[in-house]
Amino acid sequence: MKDMKFEYLIEGGDFVRAGHASSEVKKVLNQLNLDPVIVRRIAVAMYEGEVNVVAHAYRGIIRVKINPERISITIQDEGPGIADIDKAMQEGYSTASDRVREMGFGAGMGLANMKKNSDQLLISSEINKGTVVEMTTYMKSKQ
Numbered sequence: 001m002k003d004m005k006f007e008y009l010i011e012g013g014d015f016v017r018a019g020h021a022s023s024e025v026k027k028v029l030n031q032l033n034l035d036p037v038i039v040r041r042i043a044v045a046m047y048e049g050e051v052n053v054v055a056h057a058y059r060g061i062i063r064v065k066i067n068p069e070r071i072s073i074t075i076q077d078e079g080p081g082i083a084d085i086d087k088a089m090q091e092g093y094s095t096a097s098d099r100v101r102e103m104g105f106g107a108g109m110g111l112a113n114m115k116k117n118s119d120q121l122l123i124s125s126e127i128n129k130g131t132v133v134e135m136t137t138y139m140k141s142k143q
């Protein structure tokens with residue numbers, strides 16, 4: 001099987017569409033006869049990354065690559081960047097604006113959830129340029 005590849009453009013501030021890309025990927029994964037627990041973990045991790053672009057960045061692109069061994073999700077955004085990644089990873093740490101909090105986000109749990117729900121999480125960031133988040137999860141099919 002060749003790798004399946006998908007790309008999604010994410011617009012900062014667009015809370016109406018937030019979560020669309022991750023639900024599309026979830027649909028694809030649900031058709032591949034994978035362990036539903038793995039599908040759920042991937043969908044949660046991607047959703048949090050997608051919402052972070054909407055909540056904290058100007059725009060971004062999500063690239064998803066699926067093959068029988070693994071799924072890799074790369075989220076690259078243009079935005080303010082993250083000054084202290086270790087601090088940002090801590091549960092409860094958030095710089096979310098009032099607007100973002102009004103939308104129900106800003107608990108400071110997203111990055112911790114991404115870490116919990118993926119097998120590998122790599123983050124690199126440059127202040128005033130943007131952030132790249134790479135998540136990898138290994139597949140194990142049901143039977």
Ligand SMILES: Nc1ncnc2c1ncn2[C@@H]1O[C@H](COP(=O)(O)OP(=O)(O)OP(=O)(O)O)[C@@H](O)[C@H]1O
Nearest residue numbers: 052056081088094095096105106107108109110111
């Ligand atoms: N793509 C990003 N660009 C810039 N800053 C980010 C990005 N993703 C996360 N951050 C920073 O890391 C902090 C923690 O992110 P995290 O996702 O854990 O929490 P949150 O988005 O603030 O709230 P929650 O995800 O619980 O709704 C954010 O408040 C923000 O300061």
Ligand SMILES: [Mg+2]
Nearest residue numbers: 051052110111
């Ligand atoms: Mg978040």
